[in-house]
Amino acid sequence: MPVRDDEDPSAARSGDGSSGTGAPMAGSSGRSRSTVIRVVFLLAVVAFAAWAIVKERHSLAQAWDKVELLPVLVALLLSIVGAFSGFPQWRVLLAGLGSDIRMRPASKIFFIGQLGKYIPGGVWNIVAQATMARELKVPRARTGAAGLLAIVVALPVVGAMAAVTLAISGREVLGAYWWTLLLVVPLLAFLQPDVLVRLAAFAARITRRSIPLERVPGRNIAEATAWTAFGQIISGLSLMFLVAMFTGSYPSPLLCIGIYSLGLLAGMLVVLAPAGAGAREAVIALGLSPYMEHGAALLVALLARVLTIGADATLAGAAALVGQRAPSAPGGVGAASAGERG
Structure with a gap:
């Protein structure tokens, strides 16, 4: 069932989900369980992080x-550039779905909305971006589809980059099982536009939610893939400068890109954690531990997180300032059919 332009994609369900007296109660019960699971998970993450910091407090101090x-x-400058790369990736995917937004209003929607990823649940950045884009006559369902598509594109790209780079220069990270990462490479087939549409249809059947993902031109997918890879390279290089502070020499760029990509992949898969908190740091610290002291590896992972938050906040602040100077006329969407197509 297609989603209306004014309908929140997160609320769309197949069938008669709202009929019957038992449906609202079932939905409330499901949301309550989900909230409990998230709270318990976050408490576990905080407890584990506190335990790791206390255990390594002496080496952390050194x-x-x-x-x-x-x-x-x-490293902060590189983190800002890496975080910025998500913007053209998202914008080109949204254009491929039919809404080509001008640079200034698009940057305000994306970067301010990105702060929602630090709220537990894994979807609030998409919800925020979809809500803000409605002011430019962009259907919420389309903006939500662009956000989900950005994640679908990023997963195989990030996984493949981790596999290739660690297979070349970081076999110690996974020991004898380093080759298992190469199993991620075939996932690059998901970047084929027709495959993406089928994935959306499969996800709609599994979740019983309507995911209105139209076929995106291959050119747009290729450009989004390139921006994702660029962001991973730059972010991995930021890790290299942090490691060099403690080891006295620069590690292999491929090693840092691979470890950073593997950490980001873990964070993306652990959807309950806000912005992958805990999972990403654990993978980065474990990945670096064969090459440096455990306390230093943990500190690098923590610093990388702080710099990522700083980069997101800097870009959001800059986008808000630029957005205030942008004209407020309703012509924020470049294409004439941006709010009506589909």
Whole structure:
């Protein structure tokens, strides 16, 4: 069942989901269980993080003495560039779905909406972006589809980059099982436009929700893939500068890109954690531990998280300032059919 332009895609369901007296109660019960699971998971993440920090407190204190301002600033700059790469990726996918938004209003929608990923649940950034885009006559369902499509594109790209780079320069990360990451490479077939549409249809059947994903041109998918790969390379290089502070020499760029990509992949799969918190740090710290002291590896992972938050906040603030100067006329959508197609 297609979703109306003014309908929230998260509320669309197949069948007569709203009929009958038992449906609302069942929905409330499901939401309550989901909330409990999220709270318990977050408490477990916080407890594990506290335990790791307490356990490594002495080595963390020693590693902290090696922190220098210049490498951190370089890593922050690279983190900002890496975080920025998600914007053209999202924008080109939204254009492929039929809504080509101008740069200024699009940046405000994307970067401010991205702060929603730090709210537990894994979908609030998409919800925020869909709500803000309605002011530009872009259907909520279409913006939601673009956000979901960005994740679907990123998963195989990030996984493949982790597999290839770690297979070349980081076999110690997974030991004798390093080759298992190569199983991710065939997932690149998901980037074929027709396969993406079938995946959306399969997900709709499984979740019993309508996911209105139209066929996106292959050119748009290819451009989104390139931006995703670029962002991973830049973000991985930011990790390289942090590691060099503690080891005294620069590690292999491929190693840092691979570990960062593997951490991001873990964070994307653990959807209950806000922005992959806990999972990403654990993978980065474990991945770096064969090459440096455990306390220093943990500190690198924590610093990488702080810099990521700083990059997202910086971009959101800049987008808000730029958006205030942008004209408020309803012509924010470049294509004439941006709000009506589909």
